[in-house]
Amino acid sequence: MSKDRxxxxxxxILKLKMIREGTVEYASAGEPITSPSKVAAxxxxxxxxxxxxxxxxxxxxxxxxxxxxHEVSRGGLNFAAAHPREVFRAALVAGAASIILGHNHPxxxxxxxANDKTLTIELKKAGELLGVSxxxxxxxxxxxxxYTSLKEQDxx
Numbered sequence: 001m002s003k004d005r006x007x008x009x010x011x012x013i014l015k016l017k018m019i020r021e022g023t024v025e026y027a028s029a030g031e032p033i034t035s036p037s038k039v040a041a042x043x044x045x046x047x048x049x050x051x052x053x054x055x056x057x058x059x060x061x062x063x064x065x066x067x068x069x070h071e072v073s074r075g076g077l078n079f080a081a082a083h084p085r086e087v088f089r090a091a092l093v094a095g096a097a098s099i100i101l102g103h104n105h106p107x108x109x110x111x112x113x114a115n116d117k118t119l120t121i122e123l124k125k126a127g128e129l130l131g132v133s134x135x136x137x138x139x140x141x142x143x144x145x146x147y148t149s150l151k152e153q154d155x156x
Contacts, residue, residue, distance in 0.1 A: 016093050024069065032064035033100065036149035039138040042066065043102035044147070047140065050074075055082050055103040059096035060135070068094055082119060084126035091132050098133035108141040110148040117155050124156050 024046045028038055039058060046069055047054055053075040059068045070090035073082050091099050101123060103116075112120075120137040127134040136151040150156055 018068070018090070018094055026066075030065070033058070033060060033066060034064065036136060036138050036147060036152060039100050039102060039136060039149075040140050040145075040147035043069070043104070043138060044140045044142075044145075047102075047104040048142065050104055050142065051106055053103055053106060055087075055101065057087055057091060058100040058102060059091045059094050060098045060100065062097040064098070064135075067096060082123075084123060087123055088126065088130055088132060092130065096132060098135050099127065100135050101137040102140065103137075104140050104142050106142050108144045108146065110139045110141045110144075110146045112137075112139055112148055112150055112153070112155070117150065120150050120155055 024042070026042050026045065028041070031038075033039055033042070042058060043056055046056065055072045055075075057070045057072055058066055059070065061067050068090070072086050075081060087101070088099075101120065105111075116137070116139065120134070123137075124134040134156060136149055137156065138150070139148045141147065
């Protein structure tokens with residue numbers, strides 16, 4: 001009797017694990033995120049030296065306390081691509097109740113592009129299917145205190 005391929009070679013046993021790579025200074029550490037300005041302060045600090053566009057996910061517990069930041073993608077000067085599976089992977093492993101999307105515009109102009117709006121709407125729908133709420137998408141302008149909240153603009 002011959003064994004099939006998986007029995008001969010074996011099947012990998014996998015374990016998912018979050019690894020802390022470091023921390024980012026955050027003046028409101030320990031407090032829930034209650035406004036886009038708090039999100040902007042957190043992701044602005046995380047992305048302050050980035051010359052290219054980076055999309056991050058701020059993962060939150062059930063009381064909106066940040067439990068982690070995950071960099072989803074890094075793009076060029078004006079675009080960072082993202083697929084829902086990459087956006088939600090870390091949030092699911094971390095057990096996040098909700099997320100806030102964030103990215104930087106290295107030019108300093110925080111006006112959301114049509115792509116920013118479309119991506120936000122698509123990710124909100126994906127989050128609803130997965131049971132992880134997308135609360136906002138905040139765009140920060142590097143080198144400035146400016147930011148835009150897509151929730152405040154009624155995109156989500």
